[in-house]
Amino acid sequence: MPQCNALKNHLCISVDGNFLPCCRYSKHDQKFHVNDYTFNEYRNTDFYNNIISNMEDGWDEGCLKCKKEEDMDNKSSMRERMNKDFNGEHIQFVEFSVSNQCNITCRMCGPKFSSKWAELQKVEIPKQDFNKVIDSIDFSHVKRVKYLGGEPFITKEFKMLVDKLSTLKGIVLQVNTNCTLFPSKYIEKLKKLDWLSIALSIDGIGKVDEYVRQGTVWDTKLKVINQWADFEKSHKRCKIFIHTVVQAHNIHDMKNVKAFAEKHNWFWSPAIIAWPQEFQLHALDKDYVDQIKDEDNAVFLNTISSYSEDLNKKFKSTTERLDKLFGTKWEDIVK
Ligand SMILES: C[S@@+](CC[C@H](N)C(=O)[O-])C[C@H]1O[C@@H](n2cnc3c(N)ncnc32)[C@H](O)[C@@H]1O
Numbered sequence: 001m002p003q004c005n006a007l008k009n010h011l012c013i014s015v016d017g018n019f020l021p022c023c024r025y026s027k028h029d030q031k032f033h034v035n036d037y038t039f040n041e042y043r044n045t046d047f048y049n050n051i052i053s054n055m056e057d058g059w060d061e062g063c064l065k066c067k068k069e070e071d072m073d074n075k076s077s078m079r080e081r082m083n084k085d086f087n088g089e090h091i092q093f094v095e096f097s098v099s100n101q102c103n104i105t106c107r108m109c110g111p112k113f114s115s116k117w118a119e120l121q122k123v124e125i126p127k128q129d130f131n132k133v134i135d136s137i138d139f140s141h142v143k144r145v146k147y148l149g150g151e152p153f154i155t156k157e158f159k160m161l162v163d164k165l166s167t168l169k170g171i172v173l174q175v176n177t178n179c180t181l182f183p184s185k186y187i188e189k190l191k192k193l194d195w196l197s198i199a200l201s202i203d204g205i206g207k208v209d210e211y212v213r214q215g216t217v218w219d220t221k222l223k224v225i226n227q228w229a230d231f232e233k234s235h236k237r238c239k240i241f242i243h244t245v246v247q248a249h250n251i252h253d254m255k256n257v258k259a260f261a262e263k264h265n266w267f268w269s270p271a272i273i274a275w276p277q278e279f280q281l282h283a284l285d286k287d288y289v290d291q292i293k294d295e296d297n298a299v300f301l302n303t304i305s306s307y308s309e310d311l312n313k314k315f316k317s318t319t320e321r322l323d324k325l326f327g328t329k330w331e332d333i334v335k
């Protein structure tokens with residue numbers, strides 16, 4: 001009986017404007033867009049009620065990422081964190097990302113989240129009416145707001161969000177950032193919030209991060225990271241942590257990311273990549289995995305239950321295609 005408080009206490013809107021049970025929910029065959037459904041209507045659909053009943057006597061298929069994390073040693077799942085932090089009948093945690101405006105093209109990201117990827121792939125991503133989204137949310141019991149993007153600090157919606165939150169009390173704002181710029185223009189407003197939690201997206205150290213997060217210049221990123229470190233020291237209501245997407249291209253570098261987090265005394269939050277499949281760990285070659293396994297990445301590599309030759313072929317062809325596009329070489333960063 002896993003039972004997850006997200007199903008009562010969480011409101012999540014994806015970057016394309018659809019309600020989701022939570023950001024980790026992985027079954028997307030039915031869509032409930034904010035333009036077509038109110039939150040209450042969405043919560044009363046058969047889709048939603050089925051998830052609740054599935055989680056009463058087993059796991060809903062869309063929630064299996066949490067199960068996988070709970071099966072791993074030393075890893076807590078989103079479900080466990082939700083049950084620890086939230087309770088009661090009201091919405092306490094809101095997560096949204098209504099704009100894909102971004103200035104880089106991370107290898108594992110895509111047009112839905114990054115306007116740079118959308119430009120490259122000539123894909124049109126519809127814009128959301130952020131005012132409408134904000135107005136549709138009852139913030140009266142909300143304790144935490146997570147805003148993603150795109151890159152939050154370059155999206156115009158971020159100003160609207162901070163203005164709205166500055167009228168409310170007792171809210172924690174969490175923002176994930178790619179650290180390409182320090183948001184000096186928002187800093188005074190951010191200081192006025194009750195609590196700020198900043199997730200620095202770091203997917204490797206130095207050239208590994210530059211490879212995974214195409215468009216990143218590590219020296220500039222380090223300066224921004226140091227600005228956040230200074231801000232945290234001078235502003236007691238701010239907590240920084242490091243978020244890493246663990247994937248085929250950076251699994252060999254987890255030791256360095258972990259050490260970087262320890263050096264700064266920051267919590268490290270690694271999460272296994274959600275998509276695409278060919279960048280998942282079981283897409284790697286078994287000999288390569290045996291060669292790079294160490295005490296820091298073993299916890300992730302031990303989750304591989306079987307290797308897939310087809311996926312490995314796809315991993316190699318996608319890597320080759322992206323290396324050609326970006327003028328990079330995968331071999332250069334695994335040395
Ligand atoms: C879409 S980004 C938006 C925020 C910001 N641009 C950033 O990169 O931190 C939100 C989070 O999703 C993560 N992410 C990107 N691609 C992912 C993938 N394929 N699987 C899982 N997480 C991913 C990013 O590392 C980031 O922490």
Ligand code: SF4
Binds near residue numbers: 109114150
């Ligand atoms: S910085 Fe964030 S939104 Fe932009 S491409 Fe990377 S993961 Fe996607």
